[in-house]
Amino acid sequence: MKLRSPFGWLALAALSASPLCGQENLLPVSRTAGVLTTDLPAGKSTLLGMPFASIVASGTVSAVNAGQLTLASSPAVLPTLSTPHAIKITSRVDQRGTGSNAPAGVSTNAYGRAAKITAQNEQVVTTPLAVVPNVGDEFVIYKLATLSSLFGANNSANLKEGESSATADIVYLASAGELVGYFYHSTADVWRAAATPTAGDAGATEIAPGAAILVARKADGAANIEITFTGDTLPGRQTFDANTGFQVINNPYSVSTTLAASGLQTYVTGGTGAASADVIYLEQDGVLSGYYYKSGGLGGIGWRAISNNTADAGATLVSPGKAILFKEQAGSVGFALQEPFAE
Structure with missing residues (x-):
């Protein structure tokens, strides 16, 4: 229905x-x-x-390759995400391009966005976030409810x-x-x-x-x-x-x-x-x-x-x-x- x-x-x-x-x-x-x-x-x-929610890891984004994010996490080794999990971006460290007084340059703003993690290879996760985060942005990973x-x-x-x-x-x-x-x-x-x-x-x-x-x-x-x-x-x-x-x-x-x-x-x-x-x-x-x-x-x-x-x-x-x-x-x-x- x-x-x-x-x-x-x-x-x-x-x-x-x-x-x-x-x-x-x-x-x-x-x-x-x-x-x-x-x-x-x-x-x-x-x-x-x-x-x-049940948060299983947090940390910062250390590298970005389109939808693949390399994570520096706590705990240091990401747990194996064998059940559905999501990643949420919890800060925007790079504030360039946000106003007249901001430093020169531009940055993305994924702060507050979340998406399901569709694949994991150790510290690298794949996720279809609508906005790609910046290196240095903070994150949490949490279990999705069913x-x-x-x-x-x-x-x-x-x-x-x-x-x-x-x-x-x-x-x-x-x-x-x-x-x-x-x-x-x-x-x-x-x-x-x-x-x-x-x-x-x-x-x-x-x-x-x-x-x-x-x-x-x-x-x-x-x-x-x-x-x-x-x-x-x-x-x-x-x-x-x-x-x-x-x-x-x-x-x-x-x-x-x-x-x-x-x-x-x-x-x-x-x-x-x-x-x-x-x-x-x-x-x-x-x-x-x-x-x-x-x-x-x-x-x-x-x-x-x-x-x-x-x-x-x-x-x-x-x-x-x-x-x-x-x-x-x-x-x-x-x-x-x-x-x-x-x-």
């Missing part, structure tokens, strides 16, 4: 005009590592972010099982604006794609770097399910290209922030109204609320809820453990989430 139309799956959750306001007591103790639990209530849809690692090969998460997605809870994985549904088959005892309910084992399906998850629960399933994430927060900002239409974007941070403090207004295209601006949808308790950055006109400037073009919505909470739905409709070509309180 694929939901290609944004309106086809927006119908899974109601839109709300109520702002989600920040609360200081929701801030975690640590922004670098820890534990976070997210509720998946029955009968509702949850935008599920993954705030933690359906089985997140929800259990035997559905230890206790999602509602069924013979098809018509009766089972559905896990949608997002990539480039498209949602593909999966469910746990009650007879075969395997994960299967909603489009092919009678065949296959989809447990090894990966959650791509930067992608997020929508969990659509049936009303007659377990009343409340909790998903617990543990590990390390991926350092630095998260950067990716924007596609026209809807994208479900992972929020990889364990620290709460607000729309005003997030820096998102730097990357989204604002407008005098929601129809002419990019829109950020945030979810709370199964309800989606839309916001845009008002750049002028009647009602002033700043973050606004779709239904109210005058009230300041800058205090709206961007919660850890929650993914973000981004609607690009105003010409943005790139998007970045800054690491809260670090940039």
Whole structure:
């Protein structure tokens, strides 16, 4: 099952005009590592972010040959990456070409970008990063999650099982604006794609770097399910290209922030109204609320809820453990989430 139309799956959750306001007591103790639990209530849809990952190596890029990167790492010898892993560029050491006061010359800017590692030869990894990093840029390598690692090969998460997605809870994985549904088959005892309910084992399906998850629960399933994430927060900002239409974007941070403090207004295209601006949808308790950055006109400037073009919505909470739905409709070509309180 694929939901290609944004309106086809927006119908899974109601839109709300109520702002989600920040609360200081929701801030975690640590922004670098820890534990976070997210509720998946029955009968509702949850935008599920993954705030933690298992980092297996870090270091600097010592040589670049197109998509092949030679790495100086810690540990000194890269572990054998026998399962799916990704590399994330966590700094831009060479700042040439970034402004009028920058040193002469140019450099690439891969800071915040991540991609799956497709091959490894000792310290050399091959990866299709959209922007090639510079020598000296820092990186981390982390394990990619799969359906089985997140929800259990035997559905230890206790999602509602069924013979098809018509009766089972559905896990949608997002990539480039498209949602593909999966469910746990009650007879075969395997994960299967909603489009092919009678065949296959989809447990090894990966959650791509930067992608997020929508969990659509049936009303007659377990009343409340909790998903617990543990590990390390991926350092630095998260950067990716924007596609026209809807994208479900992972929020990889364990620290709460607000729309005003997030820096998102730097990357989204604002407008005098929601129809002419990019829109950020945030979810709370199964309800989606839309916001845009008002750049002028009647009602002033700043973050606004779709239904109210005058009230300041800058205090709206961007919660850890929650993914973000981004609607690009105003010409943005790139998007970045800054690491809260670090940039």
